[in-house]
Amino acid sequence: MVTTCDIIRMMNRISQYRQANRLLVIMPTWVGDAVMATPTLRALRNLYRTAHITALTRRSNRPLLDACPWIDDILSAWPPQIKIQRDGAQGGVFGVVRRLAAGQFDTAVLLPNGIRSALTTMLAGIPRRVGYDRNGRGFLLTDRLAPRRQLGAFVPVPTLDYYLAIVRYLGAEHIDRTMRLFTRPEDDQRAEDLLVDAGWSRQIPLVVINPGASFGDAKLWPIERFAAVSDRCVDELGAFVAIGGASKERPLLQKVIDRASRPIFDLPGHGVDMKVFKSVVRKASVVICNDTGARHMATALGTPAASVFGPTDPAWTETGVAVDRQVRVDVDCGPCQLRKCPLDHRCMTRINPQMVFDHVGELVGWNDELKHKGQDQDNSVARSVGYS
CATH class of the missing domain: 3.40.50.2000 (Glycogen Phosphorylase B;)
Structure with a gap:
């Protein structure tokens, strides 16, 4: 007999693996972390082969992603300034929100753990927001991953695998964890x-x-x-x-x-x-x-x-x-x-x-x-x- 819980679990599984057409990936702030996120970009491209993938990154880190074949576009407007700018400058929170809303993304993968990425994508109206439930931002996400803890403390996990766990959650298999940058x-x-x-x-x-x-x-x-x-x-x-x-x-x-x-x-x-x-x-x-x-x-x-x-x-x-x-x-x-x-x-x-x-x-x-x-x-x- 199929129970209500079984139906809910099945619907959640279907939702978990649904296709993304316009995907936003918010990249980590630090250079090393951004490099360790490159296997995640590869895995996302392999998972969503026909999707338009945009990486949102720190302006100074934009050159890291030059010539990367796994993304279609780069936005260098991260992280937004917390202060509200009266002129609505693109570097402010609402400027970034407007740019993301204009991108008509249906899915956002949040690699940073901060509340800012979750809040910005929520305000931009991106329907699906996937990331780790940390720093009190879980209520802003549609898909929440629990980080590993032991006795209340976070268990050290290689950053490279920490990011890849998000793609595994989305349904990726046979993942290549090789980091790679490209030059022109x-x-x-x-x-x-x-x-x-x-x-x-x-x-x-x-x-x-x-x-x-x-x-x-x-x-x-x-x-x-x-x-x-x-x-x-x-x-x-x-x-x-x-x-x-x-x-x-x-x-x-x-x-x-x-x-x-x-x-x-x-x-x-x-x-x-x-x-x-x-x-x-x-x-x-x-x-x-x-x-x-x-x-x-x-x-x-x-x-x-x-x-x-x-x-x-x-x-x-x-x-x-x-x-x-x-x-x-x-x-x-x-x-x-x-x-x-x-x-x-x-x-x-x-x-x-x-x-x-x-x-x-x-x-x-x-x-x-x-x-x-x-x-x-x-x-x-x-x-x-x-x-x-």
């Missing part, structure tokens, strides 16, 4: 010309250093240690070293350059934006960085990375990629997830340059071996070797 030919050529003019050639290992981090000072490995590793890359590997980072990190980059005994090519100082930086990273033999967005950019572009971890728990950002190396030490006070260390920063200061350089040397050797086999450093090749 004109940006590849600009990167090539810039590096060659500065003295690099394809026969020389290209090492990219990114010493910044957005989370807070606690995630920063000391600048003198980045400088020391850079010098060893030049002296022992014969490498060409370039340094990159956000515009607000220019003083930090300059300190590393000044501290190093060997030349470091200043990418932002030569007008390299995120589009061209992606192309530089794609050409690199290895990226050396803190636990920051550059790590995930490297992995998504098929380039090995040696990332220095301090206060953050690697379980949140695990990728399963063999050449995504995490350099860390166990300390009694960590991982604390704090932005500023109240103690002596032992999680970072106990990581010496030798520990990082050991990984760098191995990763550069891996990349050289790949090139000697006559294989271009294309994403597909790097992924086939690098993913475990």
